[in-house]
Amino acid sequence: MATPTPNDPHSGKGKNKRLAEDELPLPMATSDAAKEAGLNILSRHHNRSTNIATEFWGPETYPDTTPTTPTTPSSSSARPRFNVYKACLRHKDLFFQLVLRMPYKELVALYAIDKEFHFRLNHYSTYLIHEYVRRHAPLAGHIFSWVLFPDVCISDPMLRPMDGREWLARDVPSFRWVGLVLYRQKIVRSILTMLSMEGHRVPAACEAALMKYWCIMGMAQSRLRVAFVADKEIWTDKDLINFQLFLVKLDMRLSDPIRGNGTCALGPMLLSQKGLSTLWKVLSGKLKLNYENTSDMILRTYAAEELDFNANPMLGEEISTNVPLHEEGLLALEGWNLHGARMPLALNIILAESIRRKLHVEQYYLDFVLYGTADLKNGKNIPIPIRLRRDKQVKLPSEGMATKEMKEKIIGLFDKGFGTRVPGRPLAKH
Template sequence: MSTKGKGKRVADDEVDDGKSATITISAPASHIMAPASRLTAPEILRRHRHRRENVAANVWGPCLPGSDAPLPFSVYKAILRHPNLFFQFAIRLSQKTIIDLYAIDKEFHYRFNKYSTSIIHDFARHHAPQAAYIFSWVLFPELCISDPMLRPMDGRPHLARDIPSLRWTQMVIHRDNVVRTILTILATNGHRVPRETYIVLMKFWLLMEMNNTTLRTTFLADNTIWTNQDLYFFHLFLMKLDMHFNHPVHNHGFIDLSHMLLTQKTLSTLHNVLVGQQTLDYDDLTDMLIRTYHEEDLDLDTNPWLADPEEHGVVADNMGTLSREGWIFEGESMHSPVDLVRIEAIDRGLDIQEYLIDFMMYGYIDPDRKQNVAAPRRWRHEKKILVPKEPWPIPSATTGLLATLDKRYDITQEGGDLKNVSVNRVQQSETVFMWHLSRKHDAQVGQIENDVEGKCR
């Protein structure tokens, strides 16, 4: 028996292999009298210690003690540890890259949390400045998180303040891309709008998200938010959207489709329809129509099956919910955001109806140069959008076409000789396919004015 006590080993019991050793442990005195069922603990026969070199030692901190090898230089780590370059580097990363680095890099994660508020604000302003201002994180508390550094809120140390999260930046950049894509598709189809329409559409997106009539009307009535110019630009955009859906050749849809798509909760539905991600067949269009409008707004006399849930398949609780407050079936009636914008323009006395022709002609004709405006084009398999140097029709094509027509209609009529009339008009630099008042027309207008004045006298 060993003289070192129970559970101790003597030097003779050591194994000299240097790797492992058999260890025998005697049971404590309290376990000697224990029943056999309790003496089932596993017996440790061997201990193996596996030690590796720290692979992060050459990255984190100085070299290992006793080593004179210099640290390898890392540009990425040098930028992270620079007091000024880190912020400029972080805000210029892509949205996916900054999320990946935040998830996998411990040092980037720590430094991002330390300056999270300023970095997130600068990141959103760099990629989408107008959208970051309009879709402020204060309006979206569900996209906020508690400060990772536990900075207090309003001087209360027990409560961490709320700060915007990366999900808020994702939302801002997504909405900025959606609005830009909508305007780009309209422009490539020839329906141009002013540059300020981009901001007007984002304001309208906020209006679409409000599910209360009082809140919507109050938001529209604020002249500092919705100026008269914004209301004009929105009606111009609405005109261009109607022209796109009611195109006589491409046949994108029908004219009432724009009103229904702008009555949804977001502009993403309009975006998906324009880019082709969401196709509206007869069944899908019927479902959207029933969910959007009240029964009294539908033509039930012609289509009585629209009021029967068994016919169209829409649950009764979802019928007309987008036109009710709170977007619930029990809510009170609520006007469409498009109708509210029209009502606000009428209340301000803007006389939108006097500018409908101007809205329709905008983006097609340059009145100063008296020629058509070149429409931007996106060729197949190309991402960039190009604007031709010369508007359509180009002079060479116009001259050849009109010369061919002169040869075909080379006849003399009572009204005058039609030969070379079109060629002479091109030589006189008159714009083709443009409104142009001729001398004969001016004489007719003058004669009508004289007749009117004579009758009045």
């Protein structure tokens, strides 16, 4: 077999093959030939369905697919209609302001249906989510930090590495964490508002103390609970005192002879659940307590050794309760597991920490009861927030309930002007 030589250009490519240098130059086509050879695209099929956001933000504009030649101008010479949503979306400054000012539900819906909005938000997801929480729930976002809730975190949408490891994407907070923070802020503020509307006002610092207590309620290990409360940078002395003020006000509300449920032991049981949602449902009337559901809650909350079955024999009857045997006393066990060890309740840990720090909170109990009823400077009653049936917002009257001296003064003026019907006194003459 002959050895191929450099002068044989076809020996290295095989029979009937040409090298790249052997390609002949294409003839220059005239304008008429190019017009005849050009393919006119009559329609274009889109794989994805039409964006449903166009119903609200305007139709999408697709580029013209008809080829143009130097001699044939474009058939679509008209400019596309201006879309304010797309303009804000593609602006380098307005996009961030649009996201931060959008309500949470609309933000999640738009993130799910708009591809361009989805991509742009993913590119700045970490900054936008943190900034969104700082804008709408600064206190709750600080207390309910995303590092405490790994279940609501996702991998970075842009696959940014974790600690320099390129093969592992870092964890970032998701919209579920934003929803968690906003929901818990709403529940805590609603609880404090309902108490204040019934005359049991609390200081503004109770909001932070109640949010921190919710963190303890979600912890299933006693060591973690104790270490969390013992940290003075997290739970300050003022937080412990303010939380016990809230506890006194809650007991006053639940033991009210008209609006309450008749016992002070109901408050500690509601504060021993996994969250404050149950307490909010009871105060708002969404959960009507009766003997059956209250008995079920007692069996799930407390261990059998703490219950007095002699005084309440129906608690020990399986027929009268809807609680399975493996769920009895589950909230008082480590890890909320049937085989776990005994775990102190969150409320007991707060009280024990107050005793350990020697705060002597018992000397403030009378002040707790009287707080928010009268102004110590002028002695006048503090007005109670009210909300009428047709109003959606709570309003604060300018003046509180009249004092006893003011009532007697007004009654005396009426008696002087219109007379009195007290036997033995004549009516005033006009």
